[in-house]
Amino acid sequence: ARIAIFASGSGSNFQALADAISHEPEAYQAEVALVVCDKPSAYVIERAKAAGIETAIYHPKQYENRAAYERDVLARLQAENIDWIVLAGYMRIVTPVLLAAYAGRMLNIHPSLLPAFPGLHAIKQALDYGVRVTGVTVHLVDEGMDTGPILAQRAVVIEDGDTEDTLAERIHAVEHELYPQVVKELIQGRLQPSQPRG
Numbered sequence: 001a002r003i004a005i006f007a008s009g010s011g012s013n014f015q016a017l018a019d020a021i022s023h024e025p026e027a028y029q030a031e032v033a034l035v036v037c038d039k040p041s042a043y044v045i046e047r048a049k050a051a052g053i054e055t056a057i058y059h060p061k062q063y064e065n066r067a068a069y070e071r072d073v074l075a076r077l078q079a080e081n082i083d084w085i086v087l088a089g090y091m092r093i094v095t096p097v098l099l100a101a102y103a104g105r106m107l108n109i110h111p112s113l114l115p116a117f118p119g120l121h122a123i124k125q126a127l128d129y130g131v132r133v134t135g136v137t138v139h140l141v142d143e144g145m146d147t148g149p150i151l152a153q154r155a156v157v158i159e160d161g162d163t164e165d166t167l168a169e170r171i172h173a174v175e176h177e178l179y180p181q182v183v184k185e186l187i188q189g190r191l192q193p194s195q196p197r198g
């Protein structure tokens with residue numbers, strides 16, 4: 001399978017996935033074929049280049065609207081025969097252009113136990129609220145912000161004295177372990193999204 005990772009920032013989750021796949025390519029039966037980035041200054045671009053992975057860099061503001069931007073991205077994905085889209089710190093809502101083409105084959109990671117604390121600054125939101133437990137969620141992407149069927153979750157306990165930095169460090173460590181595992185199981189067909197029972 002050919003994976004495109006979409007990222008807008010540091011790309012530590014990109015790195016974790018690329019490293020995990022290159023350590024056991026036969027277990028994944030997959031490769032990271034492309035990094036799609038909507039921020040030309042993002043550090044993930046350096047990481048992709050260092051890993052020898054192709055990058056597709058966009059300036060979304062140069063497009064008339066989000067759909068026009070995504071049509072361009074979609075053309076590139078199709079030209080590269082991409083099977084799966086893995087969002088990893090991609091700071092945009094995905095529109096029906098990409099969703100229709102990759103239904104059930106686009107996943108996202110979010111640093112909270114969804115549906116708690118969607119959107120920006122989820123780690124700070126959890127600290128500000130005063131919850132004792134937060135965590136990480138991997139889910140299939142739909143049109144909402146951090147919504148969509150849940151694939152996996154891990155809890156992270158908030159300690160007295162945690163700051164945004166100390167908590168973020170533990171959450172990111174969990175992300176870097178969980179995301180590659182979920183991607184592997186999903187691609188292998190061993191993982192089904194959970195069904196809402198409400």
Ligand code: GRF
Binds near residue numbers: 007010013088109
């Ligand atoms: C991660 O915390 C992820 O959960 C969120 O954005 C952050 C991306 O970090 N969606 P990085 O760019 O992978 O280092």
